[in-house]
Amino acid sequence: MNNKTTLPQEGNTLVKRALKLMGNRFEISIQESDSERAEELIQLAVDEIRRIEALLTTYHPESETNRINEMAGLAPVEVSTEFIALIQRAQRIAALTQGAFDLSYGSIDKRFWNFDAGMKSLPDPILAKKAVQLINYQNIEIDPLNKTVFLKEKGMRIGFGGIGKGYAADRAKEVLVKQGVKSGIVNAAGDLTAWGKQENGEPWTIGIADPRAASHLFSYINITDMSVATSGNYEKFVEIGGKRYSHTIDPRTGMPVSGIKSVTIISPYAELSDALATPVMVMGKAVGLDLLNQMKQVAALIIDENNQLHTTKNIQVI
Amino acid sequence: MKKICLTVVGLYIGLFAAFSQSNTDSSYRSRKLKIEEINLVSSYYHQEGDHAAVTGGIGSQKLTDFSNSLEVKLIRYDRANRKQTWSADIGLDHYTSASSDKIDPKSVSSASYADTRIYPSFSFSRENEKKGTEWGAGLSYSGEYDYTSIGASIHGSKKTANKMGELTVKGQVYLDQISLIYPIELRDGNSTDPLKRGGDSRNSYSLAMSWSQIINQRFQLAFLLDLVQQQGYLSLPFNRVYFTDGTVHVERLPDSRFKVPLGFRANYFAGDRLVLRSYYRYYFDNWGLTAHTASLETSVKISPFFSVSPFYRFYQQTGVDYFEPYLTHTPGKDFYTSNFDLSKFTSHFFGSGIRLAPPKGVFGIQHFNSLELRYGHYSRSNTLQSNIVSVHLKWK
Numbered sequence: 001m002n003n004k005t006t007l008p009q010e011g012n013t014l015v016k017r018a019l020k021l022m023g024n025r026f027e028i029s030i031q032e033s034d035s036e037r038a039e040e041l042i043q044l045a046v047d048e049i050r051r052i053e054a055l056l057t058t059y060h061p062e063s064e065t066n067r068i069n070e071m072a073g074l075a076p077v078e079v080s081t082e083f084i085a086l087i088q089r090a091q092r093i094a095a096l097t098q099g100a101f102d103l104s105y106g107s108i109d110k111r112f113w114n115f116d117a118g119m120k121s122l123p124d125p126i127l128a129k130k131a132v133q134l135i136n137y138q139n140i141e142i143d144p145l146n147k148t149v150f151l152k153e154k155g156m157r158i159g160f161g162g163i164g165k166g167y168a169a170d171r172a173k174e175v176l177v178k179q180g181v182k183s184g185i186v187n188a189a190g191d192l193t194a195w196g197k198q199e200n201g202e203p204w205t206i207g208i209a210d211p212r213a214a215s216h217l218f219s220y221i222n223i224t225d226m227s228v229a230t231s232g233n234y235e236k237f238v239e240i241g242g243k244r245y246s247h248t249i250d251p252r253t254g255m256p257v258s259g260i261k262s263v264t265i266i267s268p269y270a271e272l273s274d275a276l277a278t279p280v281m282v283m284g285k286a287v288g289l290d291l292l293n294q295m296k297q298v299a300a301l302i303i304d305e306n307n308q309l310h311t312t313k314n315i316q317v318i
Numbered sequence: 319m320k321k322i323c324l325t326v327v328g329l330y331i332g333l334f335a336a337f338s339q340s341n342t343d344s345s346y347r348s349r350k351l352k353i354e355e356i357n358l359v360s361s362y363y364h365q366e367g368d369h370a371a372v373t374g375g376i377g378s379q380k381l382t383d384f385s386n387s388l389e390v391k392l393i394r395y396d397r398a399n400r401k402q403t404w405s406a407d408i409g410l411d412h413y414t415s416a417s418s419d420k421i422d423p424k425s426v427s428s429a430s431y432a433d434t435r436i437y438p439s440f441s442f443s444r445e446n447e448k449k450g451t452e453w454g455a456g457l458s459y460s461g462e463y464d465y466t467s468i469g470a471s472i473h474g475s476k477k478t479a480n481k482m483g484e485l486t487v488k489g490q491v492y493l494d495q496i497s498l499i500y501p502i503e504l505r506d507g508n509s510t511d512p513l514k515r516g517g518d519s520r521n522s523y524s525l526a527m528s529w530s531q532i533i534n535q536r537f538q539l540a541f542l543l544d545l546v547q548q549q550g551y552l553s554l555p556f557n558r559v560y561f562t563d564g565t566v567h568v569e570r571l572p573d574s575r576f577k578v579p580l581g582f583r584a585n586y587f588a589g590d591r592l593v594l595r596s597y598y599r600y601y602f603d604n605w606g607l608t609a610h611t612a613s614l615e616t617s618v619k620i621s622p623f624f625s626v627s628p629f630y631r632f633y634q635q636t637g638v639d640y641f642e643p644y645l646t647h648t649p650g651k652d653f654y655t656s657n658f659d660l661s662k663f664t665s666h667f668f669g670s671g672i673r674l675a676p677p678k679g680v681f682g683i684q685h686f687n688s689l690e691l692r693y694g695h696y697s698r699s700n701t702l703q704s705n706i707v708s709v710h711l712k713w714k
Binding site: 035269 | 348350622673675688
């Protein structure tokens, strides 16, 4: 007989807020039953993301990023410890990916690169190479003792487009965890970090966009205490000679990359997942998978131009 | 081990682990990573000291390697853009059961004291989102020390054109094998009872139908009807029955039972502040048992810091035709039981929860974030009375 003596439980306590930060749509969701307290907590996370935005932006001349760029080829610039640490981590990823990830990616010659759907042929390889000649992470000189950063070449520029959103998500999460939030998700326009479990004890379910149509999901993954980032050429691509080229430019050759439709990276840090997704697209599936398979605590899903799914060895099909 | 489940949707022809042919377009080369690159994650925040909060707050040792433990579930759209789902699971758990030890009081810990259950299952479903239809099938196996069960099911559902109503039909078959463990004094050599130890089967067939209807955003209804036929050994071998002549026997019940529960559920969400959940069920079977269940649950948010959720459940059943209490069964009957779960009774279960979460902390203590107190009183007309109290405190 249906005569169980279990007590009814309270309702859902997930509180969400979506807003535009760092030029992207952020969504912060936390498990907190007191709705006013939840709003306070989310505000703390938002404030933290705004602080990072002010630090990294290239829109305000006073940001640390812009001060470094202005002094490129001239003199080292003193920056905060937090900023130095972020650049140091970025440099490790640059070395790891043989320069496919590069903070000085913004040094590309914009006059040469006007990527649009009307592009009919690939650029001349010599001209393309010339357009990326200022991109070189090895010319970013860090002096950790004096806390300075120096761009060795005049005209060189650094930017945090490939790592900043993930960093912001990690920091927002850290603020929330320190406030005692046991469970939540910070989603920085698709670069997201999830911790704890849902109210029903289940891990969070994270959808991954279908490279054929970003509004559809191609898969979903159940995670906790993990971060996911996806990079793909959903919208920005051209077809030349039957081959699909992404808007992503290989910083070594200056040519648009092809072969991969989307890369999803799973690791404990949103910053790392964010920073690894695009370079894997640049390096190609063979080199990218070989790299990721050697790394611990990193998993990846790659969908190639033929819609075939490739995964790192730590992902298993059942 | 950290376990990650991955579900993949899409029309992908192949699925490959790791290596593929090298990409000649790439200007990058595969290379062997250095140790510090292999361990990049664990040393990622090294220079900044403890950043354990980023990974969940327990500490950096919480970063467990998930090599070879990521599971992929596959869902794919077929050519007609219907969503298909396959899933397979192997569950494994451990349980302890105190009362099963009374089967043989001489052994301190019987085998069922801590059985391990293994229950693999396999299921498939296909959904046509456009037509609002779904169908699926599943197979399962469950094994225990004194029990194995093979199950098969098939289900289908169809939504109305406006997607507000949905009809679901599910058929299930369970083929169970049970080993009979008799009370010690009724085992071989102790009694002349014809049913000794050994095995027997019990098969259950059920057809469940439900109609759910969304009246509007706030009001939802569901009608439920089940038809269940059970065949085989339906008694419990360790239930003793004492006859008027003082002899002791094992419960004997018919080897066929037809059960029909008929239910109705209505939920009403009156804004954020008030939720009403109600449920009624009528049940009858061909053993002469009929039952009514009615329950009402509400949750009232009096202020953002204070909510009350009272509930009440009423249950009434008539006994089965074969029930008589202790020492009242006369010898010579075909069927007999003294299990009070099959007797006539009425039960009430009621109580309430209150939840306090003041902004300045409970009792003005800032870190004492919330206090939740739940109380339930359960009373059953034939003896059983119980009080259930639970307290949840949140300290930050």
